Amino acid sequence: MMNVKLNKPYPKQLEFYRSKYRYTAYGGARGGGKSDVARSKAILLCLRYAGIQILFMRRTYPEIKENHLIPASKILNGVAKYSGMDKAFIFPNGSRLKFGYCRNDSDLLQYQGQAYDVIFLEECTQFPENVFVTMTESNRSSGIMNEYFPPRMYFTCNPGGVGHAWFKRLFIDRDFRPKENPNDYLFIQASVYDNPWLVKNSPDYIRALENLPEQRKQAMLYGNWDVFEGQFFPEFQQKTHVCKPFKIPAHWKRYRVFDYGFDMFACYFAAVDEEGRAWFYREIYEGHDKLDAYGNPGEGLTIAQAAQKIIDATPADENIVATFAPPDMWNKRQETGRSAEEIFYSRGVPLWKASNNRVQGWMDMQDWLRVPEDGTLPRIMVFENCENLIRTIPLLLHDEKNPDDVAKEPHEATHAPDAVRYFVSAQPLAANAPSEKDPDMMTYDEEIDAFLSF
Secondary structure, rough: OOOEEEEEEHHHHHHHHHHOOOOOEEOOOOOOHHHHHHHHHHHHHHHHHOEEEEEEEEEHHHHHHHHHHHHHHHHHOOOOOEEEEOOEOOOOOEEEEEEEEEOOHHHHHHHHOOOOOOEEEOHHHHOOOOHHHHHHHHOOOOOOOOOOOOOOEEEEEEEOOOHHHHHHHHHHHHOOOOOOOOOHEEEEOOHHHOOOOHHHHHHHHHHHHHOOOOHHHHHHHHOOOOOOOEEEEOOOOOHHHHHHOOOOOOOEEEEEEEEEOOOOOOEEEEEEEEOOOOOEEEEEEEEEOOOOOOOOOOOOOOHHHHHHHHHHHHHOOOOOOEEEEEEHOOOOOOOOOOOOOHHHHHOOOOOEEEEEHHHHHHHHHHHHHHOOOOOOOOOOOEEEEOOHHHHHHHHOOEEOOOOEEOOOHHHHHHHHHHHHHHHHOOOOOOOOOOOOHHHHHHOOHHHHHHHHOO
8 A cells, every 4th residue: 555645743733633522623713724634634544443434524515626635636546446426535444535515405415314433524614503413413433443433523614604603602612501511522723823834835825814904814813703704793892892781871762673583583672872872781582593501492472472572571660762673564464464563562562663774774783883983982882681682793794695785694693683783774863961950850740841852
C-alpha cells in the first residue's frame, strides 16, 4: 500500500485529532485549517479502524466535490478505490468514507435507516437544526467493524448561517437541556493565527482580514459568535441595547405590539420616552415553536387565548395607548366569518393596524437600533427580562434572494423581531414632557385631562 501524505498538524489541529468526545467542533474563524484537519481525520480513522463507516457532509454537492472529493482523490490515489456511483472511497481493510450533501429536507431521506460510526458535518452552521438532529439518529455503530468504536460526530464551522443558533447554544453558550450531557461536547476555537503555514506564506491574507470593517473583522478574524457574516442586525449589541429593569416614569406612553400565529404569539410591551426612544419592558412568548427544557414543542394559543394572555399580563393601573398588530389580523376567517381583530376587540383589546412592508420595516428598525453620532442611547432599548427578543434579534440573516429582507429561517427567530418591526412601522408618539406635579397626586379632573392629552 502506498503511503498517505497529510499535512503536519499544528497544536489546535492536534487537539482535534486526539479528541474522543462524543461531539467535537473545530473552527470559529477564517484560516484556522478546519477543512484540512476534518478531511485528514476522516482518512486517518479509515486507515486505523478496519470496517469503520464514515459519512462526510456539506450542504451542496458542488461544495463537497470542490473542497473534499477532489483533494481526497489526490491523497488516496492508489490507497483506496473510489466508487463514483456511491461517492465513497473503499479501503482495503473494509473501511468506507462516503461524501454526501444535504441542501433540503428531501435530501435527508437518503440517510434514514443508515448507520455511520462517524459523521462529519463540514460548515455545520449552514445546516438547520433538524439536519443535525436527524443525522444523530444515523450516528450509531455500523456493526461492520472488527473492534468497538464509540459513535462520534465532528463539526467544523464559522459563526453565522441558518444553524448558528443551535451550534452556539450547544458549543459556545453550553446551554444544555436535561437530556444533553455537557461532557459530550468540546469546541476548539482556532483562528488564522493558529495556522503557522498561513502566517508564514500568506501574510497578505492575514492583513486583509485585519483590515476588514470592525464588525466583519470580529467574525472573520476573531470568530466572535455574537457578530457574524450574513447577520441582518449587527447594530444590536447586548452591552448597548439591553438594560436592567427600572421603574418606568408615569408620563411615558405605553404601547403593546404582537406577532400572532399558532406557531408563536410574541407580544411586547414598550414605553416611549420624551425623545421617542422605545423601552421594551415585558414579553409574552408562547407557541409551538418554543421548545421546553427537554426540546419538546410548546402548545399554540388560539386567538381568544392570546387576547386573554395580553389582558392577564397588563396591570390594571397601566394605561396602554395602543396595541399594534399585523394587517392579517383584519382578515375574515373562513371557519367563523370573524377576523382576529374582532375577537381581540370583543375581549377588550382593540387593535391598531401596523404596516407589513417588510423591507421598509427592517430599514426603519435598523435606524432605530443605530447609536446616534452624539453617543446618546439608540431608539430601541430592551429590559433584560425580554429574553427571547434579546436572543433572536442577533440570529436574523439576510435573505439570499432579497438581501434587503430578513430570511425566513431560522423561523423561530423571526417572531419577536417581527413584532418590533410592526411597532417601529407604526411610528408611536413620544411622551409629553413631565408635569412638575407628581402624577400620583393628580386630582380626578387632572387625570382626565392627562388621559385626553394622549
